[in-house]
Amino acid sequence: MKKTYLLILLLFPIHLFASNENHLAGARSHAMGNSSVALLDIWAGFHNQAILAKLNEKSFGAYYENRFATKELSTKAFHFNYPTKLGTFSITYKQFGFNLYKESKIGIAYSRALGKHFWAGLQFDQIRKELNQSYGSQSQYTFEAGILAEIFPDIHLGFHIFNPSQTNFTTVDYEDEIPCIARFGLSWKLSEQTIITSEIEKNLNHNTTTKFGIEYEITGKICLRAGVHNHPNSISMGIGYSYKLAKANISFSRHPVLGYTPSADINISF
DSSP: OHHHHHHHHHHTTGGGSOTTOOOOOOHHHHHTTTOOTTOOOTTGGGTOGGGGGGOOSOEEEEEEEEGGGOGGGEEEEEEEEEEETTEEEEEEEEEEEETTEEEEEEEEEEEEEEETTEEEEEEEEEEEEEOOTTTOEEEEEEEEEEEEEEEETTEEEEEEEEOTTOOEEEOSSOEEEOOOEEEEEEEEEOSSSEEEEEEEEEETTSOEEEEEEEEEESSSSEEEEEEEETTTTEEEEEEEEEETTEEEEEEEEEETTTEEEEEEEEEEEO
16 A cells, blocks of 8 residues: 555646656765765765865765665665865766656766865756656756865764756756755764764755754774654664674654655765
């Protein structure tokens, strides 16, 4: 019954569903309530491109999210980050949906330091929507940008904006909005084992969302994480494991009505 309800929202008509969402990726941030605009993480190409300049190693990652345990609402994502002396280059790819309705985004980003305690990043995106044969497909182009500042040792502030040009899909009957979303927040490394994060997110046409997250390193290889956010109210938790060049993370979040969303990723740094 839940799957049937979700598919009806998705397909009849499309604009009733929260389509064209800027899907975030990475099970670490998912476990921390997606409070990630200032979180130093290799999935920064989906959260705040300025953070990419803080990376010291090349990395590749794959991510899968099964929203509300419904495969038709799944998200797949990949990233490749390449730090150089001139800055960090990154390629990201995300796909959401299934054969009757599919969204994808390809991003190419560049990030660099603008001082000892300040970083900036810019990403150009191709966003593509594919419907069934009757409706065809359409691509649009936009950009996103972010900044990161270290205001005190181990305390970072981040700001990110997605689609500031307010680019939209257009059809014969209506304009299909790609949201403009601004996010602002901080991360605080309380100790060698503990990081806390907080963030506010504003979609121009929706309520402000507040997010909080925490990560605690049990050992050098295992981390526990938890997070919360509102609109809608949701809780999340997860665990991460590191072994040599590889890192794996799993997480779960719970929507008060639609249920659980599991996610997982695997990452290689070299």
